[in-house]
Each structure stands twice: as structure tokens, then as C-alpha cells.
Amino acid sequence: MQRMNIATDTRSRIIAAAKPRFHSRSYANVGIQEICESAGVQKGSFYHFFPSKRDLVMAVIDAFADEWANGFVAEAFDPALPPMERIDYLIDAAYFWQKSIKQVHGRMLGCIFGNLTLEVSTQDDILRAKLLAIFTRAKSRFKETLEQAVAAGTIPPLDAGLTAEAMLAYLEGVILLAKAQNDPELLYRLGPAIKTLRIELSGD
């Protein structure tokens, strides 16, 4: 059991070293060697736990997804909140998170899922599928929320699935533009407009 903990420790030290690097730079720009040095681990140990760089980045994706799912996302999609306020909350959370990262790191890092998607999805279908699954789950959260808002009469009926996808796209797009400006304040200015997006039910 002791061994298990040590092993887990090495593995998680690698992930902990990799996370901020993949977030702040890019997949291709971060090398295994650098991660090993930062984690205090030898090459051989690294490849004991991860068959390839791709497997590492997948673990990093999971780590970020868990962090979000257990943090801001869980707070935002609290069933106790009125549906549309959950969306406000999520936008706020994204804004404050990006802002705090910029204060510490000096730069807007954006969304790691979006970053990786645009970098690797033409080159690696396995990574693309992994990232797509993250987006699909996020879309479901939006969709449920919209359905509840419609059921509650807060908003008129609409195509919840497509509108959810549109909202997710908008959020990613705003983060992209904010990153181009290195300014999280754009999220503050543009974020709330996410609720104006609407796709009507197609007539059939």
C-alpha cells in the first residue's frame, strides 16, 4: 500500500507539473524532458506511468475537467439557483478564474480545452475525441439548464440542444478573443450576452 501511494505520488507530480505548462503554452511546445525536470522524475519513470505524451495530455485534460466539475461548475449548476442565473454564475466564474490567472501569471491563458482543440484536432483523432467528449458534457449542462428554464416559464420555448451548443460556442469564442487581447475584461463585457442567444425549435 505504501508503494501505491508513492507511485500515485510520482504520477500526480508529473500531472501537476504538466498542467500549468500545457495550459500556458501549447502541446507541441512543452517537452517531456522539461516536465520530468520540473517534477523531479526521470525519463524512465515517466514512461513507466505514461505510454506516450498523448496519454499524459489526456490525463491533464481529465485533471482540468475534474477540477472544473468539482469547482465552479458544481457551484454554477446548483439546482437551488434559478436556471438562467446558473449561466450567469458560470460566466462570472470563468471571468474571475481567467482574471486571477492573469494576475498571477501575467497572461490570459484561456480555456485549455479550446486551446488543445484548435492545436491538435486535425492531427490526432484520439485527442480530438477526448476533447469533444468534454464539450459534449458541457453542452449537456447548458441544455438541461435551458430545459428547466423553459419548464419554469423563465424563457420562451426554444431548441435547447442547439441553443446550448451555441452558448458553449459563444463562451469559447469570447475566451479566444479575450486571449487575443490578453484581457479577461472582455469576458466581463461580452459574457452576459450569452443569454441573448436563441435557436428556435425547427418546425417539424
Place this chain on the structure above:
Amino acid sequence: MQRMNIATDTRSRIIAAAKPRFHSRSYANVGIQEICESAGVQKGSFYHFFPSKRDLVMAVIDAFADEWANGFVAEAFDPALPPMERIDYLIDAAYFWQKSIKQVHGRMLGCIFGNLTLEVSTQDDILRAKLLAIFTRAKSRFKETLEQAVAAGTIPPLDAGLTAEAMLAYLEGVILLAKAQNDPELLYRLGPAIKTLRIELSGD
């Protein structure tokens, strides 16, 4: 003058070789050597025309920007069209372009400006500024269009600057999500909702 043409030819052959590569892969994943081989040019010649890889990608960015400005964008933002129809046209153009690329290349490549922004903007402020300028110009096009739509009474008054930025963000976000799905049809389904985005004039 003859020399000028030959020189221009070499330079533009390099750019022509680089364009599809940077578009379909990533900045870091495309090497100078590969570009030289594809363009039939030696390393020395390459560095005669481009001081660095960054200068090449800037020329590539300009080439894409020109291609768009003289093509679809010029068609879409035709003053003869009713303002809001120009936006429809632009979405259509983006959709058909991505679709045709996928038919030829087998993949959704997305927007090279968005791709590069997420990849390099934390690592190279000069490239970030270059890309930001592209987005700023695009935003201006949307803004003028919205202002004209308001003047014509087609849509109620709104904050044209912020709404234009929101629309640009949405477009980039939809392309990002479509790339994650490797499916340009998402542009077709989500694109038209761009016109539902609205940011009201702030009260001051």
C-alpha cells in the same frame, strides 16, 4: 526587374507552401525544412527572404487576410446588400469554405487566425498583436454593418461595438466547436443564431 520577379517568385512559393501547412497543422508542428523542401528552395534562400519563422507566419497571416478581404468578405459586405443580409452571407461563405476544404482535405481546418491565436498568443506578443489587428478589422466590419442596420431601422438600437465583438466571438467559437467535431455542418446549424446576439447600449 527580371531578378525582382524571380525573387518575388521564390518568396511567394515559400508562402504558398507554408499556407496550407500552417492552416492544417500548427505553428510548432510545421518546420522550416519541410516548407523549403515543398517549395523547392534551400534553407539559405529561405532565410534570405524571411529573418525568422515568425516573419514567415506573419506573411502567411497577411496572405490569408488578403485572400479573405478580396474574396468572401468583399462579397459579403457589399453595400448593395441589406445590412443584416451581409452577416448571413458571411456565415454562409464561412460554411461553404470550411465544407469545401473538408471535401478536399478530409478535415475541418477552422480559422487560421483563431488557431494561431490560441497556440501562440501567450508566447509571442508580436504575433498576438498581428492577430489582434486582424480581429479588430473584422470587428469593424461587423460594427459598421450593425450601425447601418440600426440607421435603416432593421434592428432596434444597440451597442454596435460590443455586439460586433460578440458576433465575431460567436463565429470563432462555432468554428472551434465544428473543428472539435470535424464537421462543418455545425456552422450551418449554429451560424444563423449570430443575429440573435445583442448587447444593449449602456445607460450613460
Place this chain on the structure above:
DNA sequence: ATCGTAGTAGACCGACCAGTCAAATGCAAG
């Protein structure tokens, strides 16, 4: 004819890349 210069050629540089491997170590179960 010759000089200057734009362009070309291609070997070369040190650094880094992802990934491999054989040998050693540590530890738990028998």
C-alpha cells in the same frame, strides 16, 4: 570589363525532441 549586390546552395551548429532500454533498487508476499 569589373564591381556590387541579390539570390542560391548546402553543409553545419548546438539544442532539443519523443521514446527505448538494460540495469539497479525497493518492497511485499511466500
Place this chain on the structure above:
DNA sequence: CTTGCATTTGACTGGTCGGTCTACTACGAT
């Protein structure tokens, strides 16, 4: 005490990276 496996070590591979350098060619201007 021994066997066996998880883990670690660190040297090593073949290849690529962006970029440099010197020599050479081609051509226009004087």
C-alpha cells in the same frame, strides 16, 4: 531468505528543430 514485481535510474537512439555560415552564381549598373 528468496522470489517477483513495481518503480527508478540515466545513458542512449535517431531524428528534427530554428538558425548560421561561407562559398558561389547570376545579373545589372557603371
